[in-house]
Amino acid sequence: MKNKAIAGLTALGSLLLAQSAFADQPFDWQKGLQPAATSIMEEIRWFEQYTLWFIVPVTLLVLVLLAVVIVRFRESANPVPSRTSHNTAIEVIWTLGPVIALLFLAIPSFQLLTRQLAPTEEPELTIKATGYQWYWGYEYQEGEDPVSFDSLLLQDADRAAAGKEDRAVYPRLLAVDNEVVVPVGKHVRLLVTAGDVIHAFAMPSFGVKIDAVPGRMNETWFKADREGLFYGQCSELCGKDHAYMPIAIRVVSQDAFDTWLAAAATNVDEANKALMASVDGAEKSVAVAQTAAQ
Template sequence: MGMLNRALMVLAGLMGFSASGPAFAGLGQPSPWQIDFQESATPIMTQITDFHNYVNIIIIAITLFVLALMIYVMVRFNEKKNPEPTRTSHNTLLEVAWTVIPIFILVAIAIPSFRLLFAQYDFPKADVSITATGAQWYWSYEYPDEGIGFDSIMVQDADLKPGQPRLLTVDNEVVVPVGANVVVGLKSNDVIHDWAVPSFGVKLDAVPGRLQQTWFRAEKEGWFYGMCSELCGRNHAFMPIAVRVVSQEEYDAWVASKKSASIDTKDKMASARD
């Protein structure tokens, strides 16, 4: 009876674990007890997830094969069953097999890997261009085609509003339209930083003295968060990235409001100088 109860408890635990699985991979931000990638919001992230699952299948198959082979060898060729050790020195067919089969496995991994790399670095025509500049310890953003620029600084715990995630909320988020090709140029003012948004499949270093580029096309509206993913000093953990994906109409209204605020600021500065 005790064994049966323990078995039922284990089964119930496994059922609960599987039932809670969807919560492990949230959209746009980490989820409690997450064990998988964040939900994909871009075509590139979808390809990354598919490639990850594909390679995992190969890894699991190889692991199970090696495990089965080891168990077979331990059972079939132990000392009790084989008091006289085998004198076999080589097997030509086996040596050819363990050379050729791994080559096929590597080719099977390399082909989709190269396709993914090509997709990541095959930049489409930009609908929106953004320059992100890393500094210790915040991000500055410019929309050169729109004449907009602002700093993005983490909101402290005491200033958070209900529903805002801790250590990820910023005072000025990046805003982009859904379905638009967004090209992001990355720079740094001091040390190496890294602009990473997991749901977009984007992760690229911002290196002093260099301009690097990445891109994404968000196919879902909402909030998407990331962090600086290169150790950049004392406040490295407090340098979040927040991107809000909205409709084209909302984006146009946001651009207009930012331009209006910029003009008001310039007028106030000019009046102060006068």
Template sequence: MRLTSQLLAALAAFSALPAAAQEGLEIIGKPEEGGLGFQPAVTELMRDIVWLDNMVLIIITAISLFVTALMAFAIVRFNRRANPEPAKFTHNSPIEVAWTIIPIVVLVFIGAFSLPVLFKQQEIPEGEINIKVTGYQWYWGYEYTDHEFGFESFLIGEGKVLNDEVVAELEAAGYTRDEFLLATDTAVVVPVNKTVVMTVTGADVIHAWTIPAFGVKQDAVPGRLAQLWFKAEKEGVYFGQCSELCGKDHAYMPITVKVVSEEAYDAWLKGAIDEYAGDPSTLPDAVKLASAE
């Protein structure tokens, strides 16, 4: 099955099949060497996370500076030379009340802004595109439930070593050597500005599906169904990786999502249905078992 997926990816790259849906797409969401901040935010969810992070950073910076200033004042004002006779009191009620109430106020203030951000992530809207995601050791299976087809997605470069053969595979799929360990042979394709709802589960151990630029992360737990949603606002290629330690090849379980125009998505969808829907062997293993039952 894995060999079949690799051959189909290479064939799509060389023959420009509609299922490729990659031509002209900018690679936006990926790790950058020396990067310190977040990846570009391309969803409302991620913009909320970035805003919340910046707000909390301001608050904790102010608290850290205030505490540092108090410590410096105490060191200067109450050292042995400046204060040879230490005070004998054991407590100060106003200060004790203040250092109890002020942190409570700060935490309530942060919570008043962070909880709505969390609730927005967990309140799943009606999906315009619905995809079931299944985590396996160590690859992903995707089923477009609205159209009853599915496929599996593997790391490009089975040997996990960057050599000429792997570079050729990457270039055949439309990537460069910089996308090694990030690119997959088959990508999730979704239209821009459409609400995508993903139902996430695991087939063997706990995995986690995440795309940092979308601000989404959901554990894939065997025997349970969980959901996430996003609405990508910019066309491009976005990368993620399994974010739950799941075994020896955890680091080699990338995720590739291509956000395309609605016209390109319709063309890809037609090609994907023709390519996958008529062949049950292209469905993820869990789907094949369900079909057999």
């Protein structure tokens, strides 16, 4: 009985691990950034940890100085206050110290910003994302028959018809009816604009966040290093349904993407269902294989 219980828990754990490997999304009590799916996001995660080596000591130093001032220079312990008006050593320290710390922060920060906004590779796929109140419209600017569709929040009543009843993979308030589909390991250029008010396209796992401004075309890029289903949201307050404007990107193999793109040129819904069936079937096979290996 005990062995069966352990085997059951192992199988459940393997299934959960398999699902988490294919769908990146926020989770309850999350303390850090989402797992990186691009090299840019890896650098962002590194920079976050790097800055802590400056933030924590500075915070502790300020706390200690405040405690010293409160205790040593309180009125009861120091009835006659000091009339010191200048101290050259202190002036030099609190001027050079912050300058040096800021240089150590600024240099890698500028390098990261350059990498984010000035790619060194030529794009292999271009997608235009347009924000509306309150959904996204996408246009694939490739091929003889360009693909375009709208992506709206998936309603609970539509889950069964869409085949997206698994809330672990298609979570509430993040799942959409039509995901953006891109190939793994390819440089994707993303053109972002808006049709009404200011929105913002944010995909945490990709390290992408850029404003969508009416009348302006902003450009960013990403290259996903692994397959999976990734979720983001509009990150600019854009009206009453701002919280219901998710972004979903499905990263697949090049062959799967080519098949989807060809089918989507005539029928996006059917192409999505066929792609989802093939991907979900592969994920279930992985989960079963992991369980058997245990």
